[in-house]
Amino acid sequence: MPSGTSSRPASAAELAAEIKTAVTGGEFDTHAPVVIAMPYGRVFFSNFRTDVTSDESVRHLLKFEVEDDFPIPFDDLVVDFCSSREVQGQDREFLVGAVSRSELHDCVKTVREAGFKCSMVSADACALHVATASDQERANDVGSVSLYADRCRTILTIGEGNRLMCVRYLNNSDSPEGFARTLKREIDLTWRALFNAAVPARTKILLSGATGIVQDLSEVLSKEMDFDIVQLAPFTRISRLSQQKDSELVVALGLALIGANKQSTALDFLAADKVKAEQTAKTKRSALVFGCLLVATGALLVAGLFVRLKALEAEHQRITQKIREVFTQTLPEEKRIVNELAQMTEKVGVLRQQWDTLAAEIHSRAPSLRILQRISERIPQGQNVSVSGISVTAESVRLSGVAPSFEAVDNVVEIVGQVPEFDSVELRNVDMDPTSNKVRFSLLIAVESR
Numbered sequence: 001m002p003s004g005t006s007s008r009p010a011s012a013a014e015l016a017a018e019i020k021t022a023v024t025g026g027e028f029d030t031h032a033p034v035v036i037a038m039p040y041g042r043v044f045f046s047n048f049r050t051d052v053t054s055d056e057s058v059r060h061l062l063k064f065e066v067e068d069d070f071p072i073p074f075d076d077l078v079v080d081f082c083s084s085r086e087v088q089g090q091d092r093e094f095l096v097g098a099v100s101r102s103e104l105h106d107c108v109k110t111v112r113e114a115g116f117k118c119s120m121v122s123a124d125a126c127a128l129h130v131a132t133a134s135d136q137e138r139a140n141d142v143g144s145v146s147l148y149a150d151r152c153r154t155i156l157t158i159g160e161g162n163r164l165m166c167v168r169y170l171n172n173s174d175s176p177e178g179f180a181r182t183l184k185r186e187i188d189l190t191w192r193a194l195f196n197a198a199v200p201a202r203t204k205i206l207l208s209g210a211t212g213i214v215q216d217l218s219e220v221l222s223k224e225m226d227f228d229i230v231q232l233a234p235f236t237r238i239s240r241l242s243q244q245k246d247s248e249l250v251v252a253l254g255l256a257l258i259g260a261n262k263q264s265t266a267l268d269f270l271a272a273d274k275v276k277a278e279q280t281a282k283t284k285r286s287a288l289v290f291g292c293l294l295v296a297t298g299a300l301l302v303a304g305l306f307v308r309l310k311a312l313e314a315e316h317q318r319i320t321q322k323i324r325e326v327f328t329q330t331l332p333e334e335k336r337i338v339n340e341l342a343q344m345t346e347k348v349g350v351l352r353q354q355w356d357t358l359a360a361e362i363h364s365r366a367p368s369l370r371i372l373q374r375i376s377e378r379i380p381q382g383q384n385v386s387v388s389g390i391s392v393t394a395e396s397v398r399l400s401g402v403a404p405s406f407e408a409v410d411n412v413v414e415i416v417g418q419v420p421e422f423d424s425v426e427l428r429n430v431d432m433d434p435t436s437n438k439v440r441f442s443l444l445i446a447v448e449s450r
Contacts, residue, residue, distance in 0.1 A: 037255055127255045145203060235249075412443075
């Protein structure tokens with residue numbers, strides 16, 4: 001498809017029509033894989049260095065590491081790498097290519113509108129490298145240079161063996177002599193950056209492109225540069241095209257070889273975008289599954305809370321019933337039951353008031369009973385003290401009992417001595433009971449005279 005002379009770029013519909021006309025008018029297998037290169041100026045290259053060893057891991061982190069290296073918004077960025085090499089230490093250096101996702105989809109759509117399904121989208125520089133690498137002599141070179149020039153672009157590639165290591169797009173609007181000097185400087189700088197050494201003498205430059213431009217460049221480069229300039233004849237190894245002399249078709253040949261070689265390491269932006277789409281779909285599926293699990297977990301929690309609430313309600317009813325049973329057993333005379341707790345509290349208050357009244361009566365009218373009350377109040381149950389006998393007179397009280405130890409007896413004397421109505425407390429007898437190993441004691445308590 002020859003380049004048009006109009007400065008206006010062809011529309012997508014015009015380009016689709018031209019593709020359809022070119023394919024149907026030639027001897028093409030329309031069922032063969034369709035490989036295209038992104039338009040000139042729409043692919044960007046960069047070198048990326050990392051210590052990550054797995055290619056799969058590199059693909060996952062690649063976009064985030066190189067997002068600032070390309071003039072494409074992050075959400076529209078599609079990246080892929082086509083080769084790598086080991087550098088100092090454990091690092092590896094990758095040649096990374098990037099395109100805009102929207103422009104990629106436009107190219108694929110144009111081919112689809114021409115009636116074909118695109119199987120791979122690569123770059124013209126990759127196609128140039130694959131075509132020139134098919135030359136057996138080039139494949140044996142440790143480091144080699146390829147140059148392609150036509151009316152709209154100049155591509156410089158540097159490879160190592162069969163690996164494409166660096167790509168440069170140059171502007172050849174200068175005079176042939178000026179462009180040769182620019183090209184020599186670019187080759188020197190790029191070679192030194194890649195291999196940390198000067199370009200070896202008599203390095204071979206494989207030159208291809210538009211016939212007139214290639215002839216002019218070959219003459220000038222031979223004079224200006226100490227390189228071996230070799231004009232590429234890319235079709236000599238292809239039997240049906242062995243007579244083809246136009247090296248401007250080298251990019252198209254490279255794309256065809258990429259499609260024929262299923263294990264080619266050329267960039268494939270369509271596959272990279274598909275992987276991203278699959279990752280996005282996988283992420284959405286994971287989010288959906290997580291959401292379903294979250295909803296299911298919430299439902300289980302709500303169901304658990306509902307069951308727990310039912311259990312608490314049943315327990316509350318059981319306790320309420322038990323309170324009703326205790327209330328009816330304790331206060332059988334109560335016939336009208338409204339609030340068991342409130343009614344029992346009220347009854348306890350009445351009984352306490354009656355007890356206080358009885359205690360006041362005991363205090364004023366029954367001194368002996370009051371003394372017994374005081375003693376029983378003062379000797380706590382925790383002392384394990386047993387009173388075996390007590391006698392009360394108007395002036396004194398005699399008390400005998402058994403305690404677990406002498407210390408317990410001293411505590412009883414101290415506690416009883418704190419009763420306000422007692423003038424004094426005297427320990428009269430204290431000894432050990434040989435049969436029970438407990439301490440027997442007797443107290444004489446002087447009562448306060450009234």
